[in-house]
Amino acid sequence: MLFTLVLFPLFVAAVALLIPWNPWRPWLLPVGGTGHLVLTVLVLTNPGENLNFDWVVLDPLGKLILLCISVLFFFCSFYAAGYLRYWHQRPNRIFTACFSGLLGLLSLVVMSHHLGLLWVAIEGSTLISAPLIYFNRNKLSIEATWKYLLVGSVGIALALLGTFFLAYSAVSGGMAATLSFDELVRGAPALSKTWLRAAFILLLVGYGTKMGLAPMHSWKPDAYGESPGVVGAVFAGGITCAAFLALLRVYQICQAAGEGPFASLLLLILGGLSMAVAGMFLIGQKDLKRMLAYSSVEHMGILALGLGIGKTAFFGTLLHVVNNTLTKGVLFLSAANIQRAFDSKSTDVVRGAFRRLPLSGALFLAGFLAITGSPPFAPFVSEFAILKGALDSGLFFVAGLFLILLLVVFIGMGNTVLKAVQGRFPPGVGDTSYRDGWLSAAPLGCLMVLVLLLGIVIPPPLRQLVDDAVRALEGKS
Amino acid sequence: MNDLLNALLMIILVLNLFTLGSSRLVTLIRVVAVQGILLGILPLLLHGNLTVPVVIAALSAIVLKGSVIPAIMLRALRDAQIKREIEPLIGFLPSILLGSLGTGVALLFFGQLEVGNHHVGSFIIPTSMATIFVGFILLTTRFKAISQVLGYLVLENGIFVFSLLLIEAIPLVVEMGMLLDLFVGIFVISIITNHINRAFSSMDTRKLVSLKE
Numbered sequence: 001m002l003f004t005l006v007l008f009p010l011f012v013a014a015v016a017l018l019i020p021w022n023p024w025r026p027w028l029l030p031v032g033g034t035g036h037l038v039l040t041v042l043v044l045t046n047p048g049e050n051l052n053f054d055w056v057v058l059d060p061l062g063k064l065i066l067l068c069i070s071v072l073f074f075f076c077s078f079y080a081a082g083y084l085r086y087w088h089q090r091p092n093r094i095f096t097a098c099f100s101g102l103l104g105l106l107s108l109v110v111m112s113h114h115l116g117l118l119w120v121a122i123e124g125s126t127l128i129s130a131p132l133i134y135f136n137r138n139k140l141s142i143e144a145t146w147k148y149l150l151v152g153s154v155g156i157a158l159a160l161l162g163t164f165f166l167a168y169s170a171v172s173g174g175m176a177a178t179l180s181f182d183e184l185v186r187g188a189p190a191l192s193k194t195w196l197r198a199a200f201i202l203l204l205v206g207y208g209t210k211m212g213l214a215p216m217h218s219w220k221p222d223a224y225g226e227s228p229g230v231v232g233a234v235f236a237g238g239i240t241c242a243a244f245l246a247l248l249r250v251y252q253i254c255q256a257a258g259e260g261p262f263a264s265l266l267l268l269i270l271g272g273l274s275m276a277v278a279g280m281f282l283i284g285q286k287d288l289k290r291m292l293a294y295s296s297v298e299h300m301g302i303l304a305l306g307l308g309i310g311k312t313a314f315f316g317t318l319l320h321v322v323n324n325t326l327t328k329g330v331l332f333l334s335a336a337n338i339q340r341a342f343d344s345k346s347t348d349v350v351r352g353a354f355r356r357l358p359l360s361g362a363l364f365l366a367g368f369l370a371i372t373g374s375p376p377f378a379p380f381v382s383e384f385a386i387l388k389g390a391l392d393s394g395l396f397f398v399a400g401l402f403l404i405l406l407l408v409v410f411i412g413m414g415n416t417v418l419k420a421v422q423g424r425f426p427p428g429v430g431d432t433s434y435r436d437g438w439l440s441a442a443p444l445g446c447l448m449v450l451v452l453l454l455g456i457v458i459p460p461p462l463r464q465l466v467d468d469a470v471r472a473l474e475g476k477s
Numbered sequence: 478m479n480d481l482l483n484a485l486l487m488i489i490l491v492l493n494l495f496t497l498g499s500s501r502l503v504t505l506i507r508v509v510a511v512q513g514i515l516l517g518i519l520p521l522l523l524h525g526n527l528t529v530p531v532v533i534a535a536l537s538a539i540v541l542k543g544s545v546i547p548a549i550m551l552r553a554l555r556d557a558q559i560k561r562e563i564e565p566l567i568g569f570l571p572s573i574l575l576g577s578l579g580t581g582v583a584l585l586f587f588g589q590l591e592v593g594n595h596h597v598g599s600f601i602i603p604t605s606m607a608t609i610f611v612g613f614i615l616l617t618t619r620f621k622a623i624s625q626v627l628g629y630l631v632l633e634n635g636i637f638v639f640s641l642l643l644i645e646a647i648p649l650v651v652e653m654g655m656l657l658d659l660f661v662g663i664f665v666i667s668i669i670t671n672h673i674n675r676a677f678s679s680m681d682t683r684k685l686v687s688l689k690e
Contacts, residue, residue: 116647120654127661130669139676143685146622146669153629153662154616160655161609161636167643177646222688281690290690 001046002058002111005039005066008032009104016096025096026084032100033077036107040070044465054180055114060468062110064318065245067465068325069110071450072237073103075443079333080230082439086340094131101128102234109242113181115163118246119156122210125239126152132234133227144219144226151209151219159206159246162199166253169195181249185475188256196254200263203250204270210243211300212293213270214277221281224293225345229336232289236296236332237325244303244321248473251307256475260310267308268398274301275405282412288335288345291416295331295371298409299324302402306386309398313389314470320382322462326451327379330367333444334360338420342430347416352425359436361421363444368417370451372410378454482522485515486604489638490580493611496631497572500561502623506550509630513542516637523641530649534656538637541656546630546663553667554623557674563681566618576614580607601641608635622670622680626663633659 012032016025044063058066080099084092105125112118126149134145163179170184171177172192178184184191209216224232254263278298285291299320306317337360338353339345353361370377373384383406390399425431454462492512499505517539524531554560567575580603587603612632616625640647670680677684 114648114651116651117654120651120658123658123662124654127658127665130665134669134672140687142669142672142676143688146673146682146685147688149662149666149669150616150625150629153666154632157629157632157636161639164636164639164643167646168639170646171642177643179643179646179651221690225688 001039001043002056005036005043005107005111006104008035008039009100009102009107013097013101013104016100017093022092023085023088025092026081028096029077029080029084029099032103033074036103037070037074040066054182055117056111057113057182058111059113060465060472061245061248061318064465064469065241065321066107066110068241068322069103069106069238072325072329073234075329075447076230076233076333078439079233079443082437083228083230083336085439086434090135095135098128098131099231099234102132102238106238106242110245115166115179115181115184115249118181118249119160119163122159122207122243122246123153123156125242126156126210129231129235129239132231133223135228135231136226141226144222148219148223151216155206155209155216157206158202158209162202162204162206162250165195165199165202166191166250168192169199181253184253185256188253189258191253191257193257193259196257196259197262200250200254200259201266204247204263204266207243207246207250208270208304211240211247211303212274212297213300213304214274214297217274217277217297217300220297221290221293224296224332225287225289229289229332229339232292232336233329233332236292236328240296240300241321241325244300247304248307252473252475264308264310267304271301271303271305271308272398272401272405274298274304275402275409279405279408279412282409283415285412285416286347288338288347288350288416288420289332291413292328292331292335295409295413296328298405299328299371302383302386305398305402306389309386309390309393309395311389311474312392313386314473315466316382316385316387316389318466318469318473319385319458320379322466323378323382323451323454324371326447326454327367327371327377329447330363330444330451331371333440333447334364334367337434337436337440337444338364340434341432342425343432344430347419349426349430350420352423353421356425357436359441359445363441363448365417365421366448367444367451368413370448370455372413373406376452376455378451381455381458482519483600485519485522486600486638489515489634490604490607493580493608493631494573494576496627497576497611497614498569500569502554502560502562502621503551505562505624505627506547506554509627509634510543510547512631512634513546514539516634517542519638519641520644523644531644534649534652537653537656541660542630542634545660549663549667550623550626553670556671557623557680559621559623559680562619562621562624565620565624567614572614572618576607576611579610579614583607583610601638605635605638608632608638611635620681620683622673622682625682626666626670629666630663 016028108121167177167179169191173190175187212220278294281294306313341357342350373380495508520535583603583606615628
């Protein structure tokens with residue numbers, strides 16, 4: 001059952017590579033997305049039937065991230081089908097195969113309980129997602145793809161070195177060398193502290209590059225800016241989640257080894273730095289997609305900060321993973337619609353999106369209000385929980401900084417978003433025949449409804465899932 | 478056995494300095510390939526009894542790093558019709574000096590470390606660190622896309638040296654996965670460098686500067 005979550009999307013990808021009909025191929029994506037969501041729900045509701053292996057285990061943290069990724073891909077796959085139909089003259093064989101393959105590899109990341117396997121899956125997801133950025137096939141997208149591959153590969157290589165350091169810390173501590181997550185957690189107190197600390201730094205830099213934490217975020221605005229919006233959505237909501245999960249695993253080992261405070265300090269610093277850098281570049285940002293990329297850097301910062309704050313903020317942090325994923329889906333997809341209707345993503349041209357695209361414009365504005373933490377949307381709840389966690393832990397400086405940076409981001413993003421949606425569009429400039437259609441509007445509408453509902457009430461099954469994950473993170477499972 | 482191992486590690490360190498000094502890209506590709514082959518041989522020396530998985534992993538590493546990847550790189554080079562690296566950010570001679578300095582520091586600093594399993598030579602960690610350092614020099618100071626990819630390969634080789642300490646901990650599946658990732662990575666990167674060359678009529682990464690704030 002577990003393996004079908006990985007194999008089914010890979011099978012769909014293989015079919016996409018084989019069938020020759022360009023106009024029909026995109027419809028494989030909704031099939032793959034729906035199938036994966038059905039499988040995910042089956043796996044989550046029948047916990048007893050899962051055969052767990054040593055390396056492949058679906059633990060509570062994995063369940064939560066798996067659900068996030070599966071729901072996001074479900075909606076994005078319908079959108080992507082519409083998107084590829086709009087660009088029907090372009091070949092979509094590689095895009096369809098890579099999109100589906102990415103879902104399979106991310107599912108493998110979620111279930112990996114072997115740090116070597118985890119690394120292989122994350123590196124695989126980096127490579128398979130590179131062609132997605134290159135879909136537009138122009139000079140700018142080549143540059144973005146090159147930077148993504150080079151920065152990403154070097155970051156991931158450092159994560160591999162960190163993984164080896166972690167295994168060596170066991171050797172140095174007198175144990176047998178191992179990369180099995182469960183064995184490392186069990187033997188954590190014996191791990192050599194020096195090697196463990198070095199390993200944590202390398203893994204934080206490595207998987208932090210994948211998440212897009214500052215100062216390793218340089219590839220992010222380029223890659224998100226030049227790729228199709230639906231790719232930005234699965235990057236900002238899917239790949240970053242998986243990379244955060246990898247970081248959570250390493251954090252669990254550090255905590256079990258009694259090095260929690262060391263890890264927390266580094267996470268707080270990088271988290272705060274990411275929020276500050278994002279705030280700086282959001283002010284005066286004219287490019288809608290680069291703005292969203294910096295917003296993603298900010299939210300990865302929030303996740304790192306929440307993890308660094310510790311136990312009191314775990315609930316908020318894990319809930320924020322879910323909320324960020326759903327809201328980023330809305331934002332990237334609506335920004336993509338706006339870009340297509342105006343043939344530009346710069347606020348120099350994009351004005352009055354409300355009038356030209358009433359639905360996408362409204363959803364873009366609502367998504368902005370949600371992601372910046374305005375009530376009644378879901379991110380407000382999780383960001384508030386993180387803030388409360390900081391205050392409960394007595395980290396008043398962190399809490400104050402958190403609030404100030406949220407305000408800076410709100411003002412910076414607000415300026416750009418309001419410019420884009422309000423007013424009248426200049427006549428004749430950047431007009432295309434594109435208008436909202438079913439496939440391009442319904443998926444983001446549904447995501448927005450989810451964001452609103454989660455802000456009002458967290459359904460008991462989801463709360464149960466988050467609670468279990470929090471217990472696992474505290475080391476009590 | 479230990480002497481042979483240390484001798485091979487020394488050769489790897491010397492090859493590092495060669496990569497820093499050569500301006501001809503073909504030579505650079507060949508040197509990195511030889512380094513890859515030597516690295517593939519190392520695990521065979523470390524194992525007392527050779528099992529099938531060990532031999533499979535070593536052979537795949539040798540074939541991949543010694544012939545498949547160099548072939549891909551040479552092809553990319555031929556398509557781009559370039560022969561030499563342009564004058565790098567740090568000149569060839571200064572980068573050799575920097576590399577030697579880094580190697581010396583690594584030998585002095587990491588040579589002191591207590592190595593857990595005593596049957597393994599103590600040169601492994603310093604060699605690994607020095608090779609990673611050289612990889613970073615290549616990655617950051619060279620301008621041609623191909624040289625940067627070779628820098629990444631040297632970096633990866635350095636990490637591979639470290640993995641020699643952990644041979645028992647890395648199962649065959651994972652090791653093959655790592656090699657597969659390396660292969661696909663180089664394959665995808667070489668496609669992109671080809672596109673860079675066609676779109677910009679050059680492999681100079683200094684031309685890739687349109688995207689900025």
